[in-house]
Amino acid sequence: MLELRLLAALDAVARTGTFGAAAAELGYTQSTLSQQVAALERQVGGAVFDRPGGARRPRITPLGRLVLTQARTLLAADVAARDAIDRFHAGAGRVDVGTFQTVTNVLLPTVVDRLRVEHPDADIRLFEDETDEPPIDLLDLAFLDVPGPDDADHVEVFRDEHVVVARRGAFPPGPVPLADLHGRAMVALPPICDQAVVEAALARAAVAPDIVFRTVDNQGITSMVRAGLGAAVMPVLSVWGQRHDDALSFHRLEPAVPDRVVQVVSRGTLSPLAMRLRELSVEAGQHLVRDLAAADGSGDIAGREGAHPPGTS
Amino acid sequence: MLELRLLAALDAVARTGTFGAAAAELGYTQSTLSQQVAALERQVGGAVFDRPGGARRPRITPLGRLVLTQARTLLAADVAARDAIDRFHAGAGRVDVGTFQTVTNVLLPTVVDRLRVEHPDADIRLFEDETDEPPIDLLDLAFLDVPGPDDADHVEVFRDEHVVVARRGAFPPGPVPLADLHGRAMVALPPICDQAVVEAALARAAVAPDIVFRTVDNQGITSMVRAGLGAAVMPVLSVWGQRHDDALSFHRLEPAVPDRVVQVVSRGTLSPLAMRLRELSVEAGQHLVRDLAAADGSGDIAGREGAHPPGTS
DNA sequence: CCCCAGTATCGCCTGATGCGATCATCATCA
DNA sequence: TGATGATGATCGCATCAGGCGATACTGGGG
Numbered sequence: 129m130l131e132l133r134l135l136a137a138l139d140a141v142a143r144t145g146t147f148g149a150a151a152a153e154l155g156y157t158q159s160t161l162s163q164q165v166a167a168l169e170r171q172v173g174g175a176v177f178d179r180p181g182g183a184r185r186p187r188i189t190p191l192g193r194l195v196l197t198q199a200r201t202l203l204a205a206d207v208a209a210r211d212a213i214d215r216f217h218a219g220a221g222r223v224d225v226g227t228f229q230t231v232t233n234v235l236l237p238t239v240v241d242r243l244r245v246e247h248p249d250a251d252i253r254l255f256e257d258e259t260d261e262p263p264i265d266l267l268d269l270a271f272l273d274v275p276g277p278d279d280a281d282h283v284e285v286f287r288d289e290h291v292v293v294a295r296r297g298a299f300p301p302g303p304v305p306l307a308d309l310h311g312r313a314m315v316a317l318p319p320i321c322d323q324a325v326v327e328a329a330l331a332r333a334a335v336a337p338d339i340v341f342r343t344v345d346n347q348g349i350t351s352m353v354r355a356g357l358g359a360a361v362m363p364v365l366s367v368w369g370q371r372h373d374d375a376l377s378f379h380r381l382e383p384a385v386p387d388r389v390v391q392v393v394s395r396g397t398l399s400p401l402a403m404r405l406r407e408l409s410v411e412a413g414q415h416l417v418r419d420l421a422a423a424d425g426s427g428d429i430a431g432r433e434g435a436h437p438p439g440t441s
Numbered sequence: 442m443l444e445l446r447l448l449a450a451l452d453a454v455a456r457t458g459t460f461g462a463a464a465a466e467l468g469y470t471q472s473t474l475s476q477q478v479a480a481l482e483r484q485v486g487g488a489v490f491d492r493p494g495g496a497r498r499p500r501i502t503p504l505g506r507l508v509l510t511q512a513r514t515l516l517a518a519d520v521a522a523r524d525a526i527d528r529f530h531a532g533a534g535r536v537d538v539g540t541f542q543t544v545t546n547v548l549l550p551t552v553v554d555r556l557r558v559e560h561p562d563a564d565i566r567l568f569e570d571e572t573d574e575p576p577i578d579l580l581d582l583a584f585l586d587v588p589g590p591d592d593a594d595h596v597e598v599f600r601d602e603h604v605v606v607a608r609r610g611a612f613p614p615g616p617v618p619l620a621d622l623h624g625r626a627m628v629a630l631p632p633i634c635d636q637a638v639v640e641a642a643l644a645r646a647a648v649a650p651d652i653v654f655r656t657v658d659n660q661g662i663t664s665m666v667r668a669g670l671g672a673a674v675m676p677v678l679s680v681w682g683q684r685h686d687d688a689l690s691f692h693r694l695e696p697a698v699p700d701r702v703v704q705v706v707s708r709g710t711l712s713p714l715a716m717r718l719r720e721l722s723v724e725a726g727q728h729l730v731r732d733l734a735a736a737d738g739s740g741d742i743a744g745r746e747g748a749h750p751p752g753t754s
Numbered sequence: 755c756c757c758c759a760g761t762a763t764c765g766c767c768t769g770a771t772g773c774g775a776t777c778a779t780c781a782t783c784a
Numbered sequence: 785t786g787a788t789g790a791t792g793a794t795c796g797c798a799t800c801a802g803g804c805g806a807t808a809c810t811g812g813g814g
Binding site: 459460461471472474475476479492493494495496497498499 | 758759760761762763764
């Protein structure tokens with residue numbers, strides 16, 4: 129295996145013309161350069177320089193020319209490699225992020241924007257995967273609303289209260305008793321991830337709604353509710369865009385079902401870029417919760433007044 | 442500066458999955474591999490593998506992935522380089538050869554043919570330079586009919602007798618006394634290289650021909666002789682192609698002028714390919730001389746009978 | 755609770771590596 | 785022709801990097 133140290137010596141001698149000058153350039157003594165070139169010559173099986181003797185300068189041999197071209201390729205690759213590593217530490221590079229609708233809509237726009245300001249050359253890729261087994265091994269970070277693998281690292285980003293979304297008039301103003309959902313026509317997300325958690329909570333309370341339609345699309349849910357197909361239990365941030373829709377009403381549940389917990393999950397060491405993205409996500413999550421709390425009491429969500437805002441538990 | 446040794450360790454661990462297997466593959470012990478990876482991590486400023494502990498295998502980090510791609514580039518360049526060096530020793534590569542008319546016509550066809558049989562991928566380039574200062578520094582080998590620089594290596598390829606070429610009937614059969622050329626109309630090559638040597642020899646003998654035409658082209662000389670413009674003194678191999686031309690007669694000179702000495706000149710260490718080309722040239726030169734001697738006595742050259750053939754002195 | 759499959763660490767030894775000093779060679783110039 | 789200077793080679797020495805073997809450490813699984 130060739131040694132870059134020796135190839136650098138060859139290159140320096142070829143460029144400077146003498147062993148002594150090359151040594152000075154590389155910070156060695158002439159004697160060391162002499163030995164390095166000799167070692168290289170042993171390795172490549174022939175002289176790379178003719179030493180005419182006396183005060184005459186060494187002249188490169190055909191073999192030396194060949195080795196020199198190869199050496200320069202290798203040395204260039206070396207500096208390119210170290211450069212890439214430096215840029216990595218400076219935060220450049222690529223980060224693959226798994227996400228889902230709510231996060232994509234309410235959290236990531238801010239996060240991605242800030243990260244791109246800090247690292248304009250960053251390569252941020254989002255994957256909105258519809259399966260319930262997120263391949264976090266192929267990603268740097270994954271946003272999840274259910275716990276990831278045990279051996280993965282979890283960082284909570286925000287908590288998201290579940291509310292009843294109904295056609296205005298379907299429920300009286302104020303909180304909805306959980307038992308009122310029993311037997312009621314409802315629309316829902318597919319029973320995976322957070323939705324599975326919600327349905328399990330309902331089942332534990334012996335509440336069995338009549339789910340008449342399922343879709344993966346948050347907007348599809350509210351559209352169906354608006355059309356009178358049924359009510360829905362949704363994380364509040366999933367329907368935040370419709371909070372001023374007069375055709376809909378929002379109600380707290382009593383007793384509440386557990387909040388949706390949105391976390392960033394990762395496995396192993398993170399790149400600086402991924403680390404920063406996670407930090408920004410947590411910050412943005414806190415802002416989100418604060419904004420939500422500020423909007424609280426405006427009457428958008430019936431029965432919400434005086435309640436603790438989500439995310440402060 | 443990165444070390445290929447450590448990059449190979451990284452690559453091996455990444456491929457085999459464990460330090461131990463990588464060590465076995467590379468012929469080290471596990472402890473050594475552990476130290477090598479640790480050294481690499483110190484150099485790149487971060488972990489390249491997460492070691493989960495216990496029986497679980499190490500997992501590459503984002504930094505590790507980056508370094509690995511760079512490492513594979515470098516390692517590939519390393520094998521490519523060593524491969525090129527091996528092929529060089531096996532005789533592949535390029536050889537630049539300086540030549541001139543006679544050598545191109547009577548010697549190199551054989552030599553190049555044989556060399557290409559031995560090394561089909563050899564890149565043989567011929568340069569027929571018209572200046573009298575051959576840039577042997579830019580060539581691997583140069584054929585010359587005059588001595589090259591003092592510090593260059595000279596190997597004689599063949600000697601070439603000077604003969605008088607005349608229109609048939611211009612001279613009586615048999616050798617031409619040198620003095621007969623005095624004042625005679627003659628055609629000649631430009632007074633450089635061997636021609637300068639010939640003219641110096643004539644001048645030393647106080648013979649001053651009347652040179653009525655000069656051209657660099659050997660065929661141009663014989664054409665002019667045939668047309669009756671005058672006689673010529675030429676190395677026999679330069680006019681060998683016209684030896685059966687009935688319009689011409691060939692005569693030895695008495696006393697002879699010195700033979701033209703064709704040599705291969707080089708400076709410094711030769712590549713295996715250049716070395717072989719020089720060897721083949723010497724062999725081909727000997728064959729040439731032998732063929733010439735065999736053709737001797739056929740009467741093609743008047744006055745040549747019984748003379749020593751050129752090249753045997 | 756022990757064992758297994760992994761890695762890390764310690765102490766030791768050898769050889770590689772760099773240095774300083776000195777030598778040898780040859781061109782140049784007085 | 786002899787001194788000088790520029791150049792690379794070589795020698796001996798000190799240091800330390802790199803490899804090894806043994807052993808400790810870790811966590812999962814029987």
